Amino acid sequence: MARYIFITGGVVSSLGKGLASAALGALLQARGYSVRLRKLDPYLNVDPGTMSPFEHGEVFVTDDGAETDLDLGHYERFTGVAARKTDSVSSGRIYSTVLEKERRGEYLGKTIQVIPHVTNEIKDFLDIGDDEVDFMLCEIGGTVGDIEGLPFFEAIRQFAQDRPRGQCIFMHLTLLPYIAASGELKTKPTQHSVKELRSIGLAPDVLVCRSEGPIPKKERDKLALFCNVRPDSVIAAQDLKSIYEAPLAYHREGLDQAVLDAFGIAPAPKPDLTTWADVADRVYNPEGEVRVAIVGKYTQLEDAYKSIAEALTHGGMKNRVKVRAEWIDSEVFDRSEDIAAHLEGFNAILVPGGFGERGTEGKIKAAQYAREKKIPYLGICLGMQMAVIEAARNLAGLSDAGSEEFDHEAGEKRFTPVVYHLKEWVEGNRTIQRDADDDKGGTMRLGAYDAVLKEGSKVAEIYGRTDISERHRHRYEVDIKYRDKLEGCGLDFSGLSPDGRLPEIVEYKDHPWFIGVQFHPELKSKPFDPHPLFADFVRAAVEQSRLV
Template structure:
């Protein structure tokens, strides 16, 4: 029988439900259990594909091409399992499916209602993710905060799941806040009590309460929460701030988190094997070097917007024994006069994905400065396209070279719309999405990084390298180091006589793990460290 764990949140949003769920998933997998995670999001969008990065952060893409919530990135990084289209559900998608069913006559003329039609659709989704991979445990996070009107159908659906599978096969975990009031010097438990009361009024009594706090709680606080919230005293668990998010599972284990979950769900008593995870943490704690990486973007200091990129750099830094010092660079501030000041002190530059023409000229200037001064440059998706445009203008002499996305009237559209994508430029779900194969050319930086001749990586874009410019750009030294299996698409480019100057059309950050850093990021950080060493020798 599949076991179901539901994670809800109370008092305020942003308490780390996703990290808590991911940490538990990692620990249960370390016990030898097959674990899968999913996120139920109450917003009415079909998916986050068209949502503003300012509001929602990055869009995480699964192997099968689903555009999902960024928490799925945490799940994959912690659990090291490729998630799928059943791992993220929104209110919009639920109602879309229900209305399609109604139009097709599937409900046979019934009046369509929240109960049972909407809740049945949600339950179908919850059950499907576990059956798809024959999971032992399904961990489902409910987005938002208890009390939000949008989340009510999801709360009702998980209440019904508990009834259907049996309470002994279901666990409710509630993440809530115990704020510290500085003026009185007290930790307050009342917000948690009210949040649990609200949840109980909806028919759900949490089994475990995770308390987010910036300080440890004393026994009296825990006892009060346990008493008022009807949980065992040891089921009140602290989740305090840590320096590195990958420390969270170990921190939670200090309260016997996994043992309690094991007890409540009657799971295997096998101790989790944390050898690999602890080895990664030991490396992280003993990093002795620092490397400065400039991140050029449009949404500067918006950590969630570039979440997977930042985490992937961190993973590579840990493996290279280096703390990553990220310098956030606003693309709109970079030009020929400011490039040296803004980029000159960076050991490496990374230019991640994005859409729209804002800041593009600054990005091109950043790529130009890196190529001219041999600063390691790593371009992802848009970053690869920027590298191609820069090379076309300044090395191949194609004046005004650009992407059709930024200048449809350019005489040299070296980046152009994918065949069949005309007219869909501003629509969701119409891009090249999910994992595709890529052949790697021998003797290239890309081949050195992967040590393979063929890879699978995830995509999210609709503009491509224009094949009409293959010959002229190659004749000037641009190496087409990665192509699709049939050679019709250029997947990666690089410049050979530089320490590291690489662009990839795909998004390697989605497949990086803390204990298994992505090979391109490893090679990039290693090159940045070499650049730092080279510069220090010059200065000496």
């Protein structure tokens, strides 16, 4: 039976609950324990798949096809444990399940209420995989006091009551604001947050306080007294230059020891933090620097491309260089014909995924610039499709090449649909069918799919194998019928689905490094195990920097 750690937040949002949860998971692993991390989100969307990146940031995708909150990316990057559908749930998912059961008559005519029916559904979710790991870390989204979060707080209160004593603890993350005018670190917001938490039946065992600097002993003792926790369970979460220092920083503060003490685990196994010491050393002691342009359409919010930013950092760590990623709105190319003015001086160009027509012509121009100037290029999902359209227009003579995603409302305008709406694909031993009029949520080609790489291709060399599995999230696909025409122009289809029907990877034979992939390699990259594509992309950027 797993021990449960429930992580809640107070005072303000975006304090770093996900990062604290992930770092704690890594520390428990360093002590020899197995862990799994989960996110319980109070919003009413069934999942974040239909949310705007500006609204919610990146959508993370699991191997088994779940669209989840970006915190699951932190969990995977810090622990290496592949997330599953059962590691993320929202209020929308919970309520949908309850209502479906009511329609089927599973409640035997009872009146359906938040307590016990909604809370029971949440508890059933928490129970999944209980016997698989030593510790289950469950982060509750939002902040204590949010009305939409109340069913989750009530559910974890009940869950802890149902378990044997000492089987569940609560970790509460809050803010200690510093008032410069008076030179004081204020504890009152944390006191009120804990008071709110206790009013709904939850008492923190560990208090993690976000602050700009160390917490003086006087303030620690005050927090311990007024919040009813042990002084050594008041943990400072100070601002860090890199998130990858978090496990070491939290260990220095005693977070993992405080958690084990709360469970009464003594003596505690000593941690082996060698891996994280090496990660921190690579982050803080680079031997060079490269500039990478990320030409995207959601650049106003970096969280929209969180995994890409982190995967580039991992690639830099592998090559012992700092990657200076600079965000360029692809729409600037719609307003400017001088592409070089925006891309000159960069050692590599990355064009990420996205949805909709806005900014796509700019992405096509970025792909053309990288091809012509022999600059390393990595196109991901839509970034691959735009590279193919660019080749079709400028090399294969298909001047009207486009995508059904953008041109399906073109009326009488004629265009060549090099990229089409994917209506059928094979998943395991069954065929999946989709229609353009289907619901938008959860209907894309989602999750891990196999691909077969061409012998002797650059990607086969990078992966060191010809069979791979990568995560997908798309509903449009490059049309395989244009393969011969494009390959005749030098764009090699070097990776295909096992049935040979879906292009997975394209690359130029006569280019130093130009690769487009239909999948999302960034989702599987980790600081201690960088994704091979990102590691080699940064290596190519280093080579490019030496040519300048």
